Amino acid sequence: MxxxxxxxxxxxxxxxxxxxxxxxxxxxxxxxxxxxxxxxxxxxxxxxxxxxxxxxxxxxxxxxxxxxxxxxxxxxxxxxxxxxxxxxxxxxxxxxxxxxxxxxxxxxxxxxxxxxxxxxxxxxxxxxxxxxxxxxxxxxxxxxxxxxxxGPSVRFGLVSDIDDTIITTALPRPLIAAYNTFVLTEQARNIVPGMAPMYRELLGDHPGAPIFYLSTGAWNTEDTLNRFIHRHGYPAGALLMTDWGPTNTGWFRSGQQHKRVTLHRLAKEFPQIQWVLVGDDGQHDPKIYGDFARDRPDVVRAIGIRELTTTEQVLSHGLPVSNEGFAPRVRRPVPVVRAPDGYGLLRQLRAVLAQG
Missing domain, CATH: 2.60.40.10 (Immunoglobulins)
Incomplete structure (x- = not known):
């Protein structure tokens, strides 16, 4: 040991x-x-x-x-x-x-x-x-x-990122976590248009289906995020966060590893569920979701990526993003849809899900 x-x-x-x-x-x-x-x-x-x-x-x-x-x-x-x-x-x-x-x-x-x-x-x-x-x-x-x-008869579920997917702050990526966590009052956080209605409608089509909010944020912010989620009409669901403190192997935990491990855990715990994974193209969601879909195409029904504006992209990365994980003309195991908000994503996801 x-x-x-x-x-x-x-x-x-x-x-x-x-x-x-x-x-x-x-x-x-x-x-x-x-x-x-x-x-x-x-x-x-x-x-x-x-x-x-x-x-x-x-x-x-x-x-x-x-x-x-x-x-x-x-x-x-x-x-x-x-x-x-x-x-x-x-x-x-x-x-x-x-x-x-x-x-x-x-x-x-x-x-x-x-x-x-x-x-x-x-x-x-x-x-x-x-x-x-x-x-x-x-x-x-x-x-x-x-x-x-x-329930054992449930065959549908949602996994959603939080920052830039349901909440937007328009801040440089290195400052977002710190500013969101330590400075902002709760009412200063903004919703992403159409995401709450999209989640409500998709879950309404599948009674009893769960939604999980998967984040690299600290557990200390869970109460604040829960209040935001409830206040703005997002469906209730478990927030799967991380502890920002030191670990037995280093100073900080890997946020990407946390997301990868959690996705595989959910797939193992609910083998009957087909998941729709929703994130944004401003961080690592395309790569993480793409890798998971490659490894487990049997449990991923579709991937929805919220496209950040040019300003949001620059603030998130400092330079244009190359659609990490979803290169053009590469065959993907599951459908991937993109839109700048929940309204556009819902239309495309409904079309994908209607295909059976």
Whole structure:
């Protein structure tokens, strides 16, 4: 077994020391629930354990079980003017024992070195649809986490990128992540025209079908992104994010590798589903999706690429993009459609999907 990277050793030592100091001052473990998913065979529960100074504190919770199409913007009320950097002022509790209640059964697990919970349980009594599970750190405050159980008859699903696909900021790529995360208030993020209606219509054609929002962004921004998604009418679905901290092999995680691994995991977990993959041409989505379609053409129904404007392309790359991954006159295993917004993509995707 190889020795952990120096960055992770330093981070673990710092977090361990911080946990001890805060616990000695009366800070309490508090669970945070992220949206999970599963099938009738398994359920994946996602969350985090933090140390809280005030046990009675309540965080804004945009996660709710989807229902009959209520006006989510009305339900959430005025959008909070919260700077993104506040989401990173957290004290994660590493290696904390946690009880996860799924239905009537309690499962014991523990948080990882960054406080995250990622528990997969095989065998449960949850029916297809949306449910809530309870995450309770031992001696701490519980949180509810929504999970979507996909029925065995579902044959269609969506995977969507986030930055420049459903959210646009028109900033240079090196600054987008930092600016979105640390500076912008939530109401300053802009939607990409037509994407929310496209997702609603495609999922409306396939009742019970899931959507996954696949991003290289940090888990700390999950609450903010969930509020954005609900407020602007995007369908509810699990956000599959990353931890930006050091790993056992280096200073930073590979965002591209995260997306590749997640796509293959979804294909394995839902072998009956044909996926429509949606991204943009301003980063690595064409290459990642193209490689996945080449490896698994049996599970990819179509790829939709949102074309960035010239300004967005220059800001994203600094020079024109060469359609990485989708060179002209190269035979591709699955259909690829392109348009500048969701309205154009929907027309083309409907034509592709109608072909059977």
């Amino acid at each position: 190889s020795r952990p990277h120096a960055a992770s050793i330093v981070e673990d030592a710092w977090n361990s020391r911080m946990n001890s100091v805060l616990a000695s001052r009366g800070w309490t473990p508090r669970a945070v629930g992220h949206t999970g998913y599963g099938s009738t065979d398994f359920v994946r529960v996602l969350g985090r354990v933090l140390l809280s100074r005030h046990p009675e504190e309540v965080t804004i919770d945009a996660k709710r079980l989807p229902d009959s199409g209520e006006d989510v913007g009305q339900e959430l009320g005025p959008e909070p003017r919260v700077r993104g950097w506040r989401a990173f002022l957290t004290a994660q509790l590493m290696n904390a024992e946690v009880d996860v209640r799924i239905g009537d059964v309690v499962h014991r697990t523990s948080s990882d070195r960054s406080g995250y919970i990622d528990l997969t349980v095989t065998g449960h009594d949850l029916t297809p649809g949306w449910h809530e599970v309870t995450i309770t750190p031992v001696g701490g405050i519980s949180a509810q986490a929504p999970v979507q159980i996909v």
